[in-house]
Amino acid sequence: MRPLNLLALLLFLAGATWALTRSPGTVRSMQATYYRAISPFLTVGSEMEVKARAFLDEVDHSAKLQAEVDAMREDFGRLKLIESRFRTVEAENASLRRALDFKQRNPFDVVAARITRRQPTTWWQTMEIDRGDKSGIATAYTVVTDGGLVGKIDRLGEDRSTVILLTDEACQVSAKVEGSPEVGIVQGQREQFGTTPLLRLRFLSPNARLREGMRVFSTGKGGVFPPDVLLGEIVRVEPGPLSSEALVRPSVDFQNLSTVFVLTPQKDPSVEEESAPAEAHSPRKDGSR
């Protein structure tokens, strides 16, 4: 090997080693710089995608009508979410009356966001939304629709962010089954190319008495997702000698998502005071909580 080639190879390996040993925080800041640099192109690209989608919709509807429908859909979703939250609060109040050791759940607000890009990477189940740091969103915030959990914020930009979907293998949610003492971890499966991806609920007890149709909710444990967010319903139970597993159909139709909601801490100062010690929505720079 020529000396120059050898030197180049050594420098290449040194550079690769340098990159491989970067901490998640450093990578996050490099990513932020990168996405800030290509942000204008991303905006144009996503605008083109949204326009193309809107153009197809206009075959049946006028642009004005479509805008009205979009706005109403957004409002409808938000109101359904608020109603769902209201019902949970009502149930909590009833529970408070019965038990004195009640602990109030962490309150949250919602930020509506539009999906601008779907599946921007080869292997990860992700999507991009048109809200970011400027809208008060931070890494690891929960993303929902009126149907249930969508995922969480993974990469954050000023006015856009990437959501890792519930259907991705890396998105784990501590979950409980309605009407059962069973708790486990819900996560996506690696090879999901169809239109109806299934989730896997793992670490259930070997004698789990579960049946098809039972609903699965988040427990709120683990500090990533808030409690009582609907994840899906059981379609099949796979008993095992050490632990059982169940396949769960997500409650959200990921193929037809257009608007999502990001849960953010409530802005009311009196509430903020109460929620300050809680860390459920206080992300760290490395993406963990």
Place this chain on the structure above:
Amino acid sequence: MIRYLFSILIMVLLAVIAQQFLPALTALSGCRILPVALVFLCAAVTLPPPAMLLVAFVCGFLTDLENWMGPHGGDRAVYEVPVETLRFGYSIILYGIMGMLMQGIRPLFRRGNWQFSALLGGIAVFLYLTTEYLLINFIRGGFSFGQGTLMKITFSSALTTLFAPLVFWILFALAERFNYTIRLDTSRRRPGE
């Protein structure tokens, strides 16, 4: 040579931008065209090893910046078996290996047979995606390689290869513009290169 290398680095940046406009084709198992890999593979066969390694580093670095996913986070007492993510920087190594593979047929390319390079480019993309997927399997455990994955990799490689002649045409034009000789059979190396 410096000006040609510089123009390739600009092409890589343009490919990064073009990538933002190319959606995944859900009808074809979610496959996608990989313009950065394509530009690199075509350029790798036209460059000497040190310059190829520089471009490999830049391409791998930008690819990881684009795709790297952060750790899941959360309480380890609840999420006892966290899903591992690929380390930032692994693409640099993969690009380096792909580049070396392309360098293997550089003598053939320099004799004017760019078609072999285009074909090998497709094979290199296939190997790159397969290796990437196998790495994911390795670090996360539970090996699975279904038909869907195979189709995704195959379609991505085939679609990417289709654009190789266009990239080679641009590279030849750039080489001529900057007086860089990449084919021995067409002209002799000019002084001052």
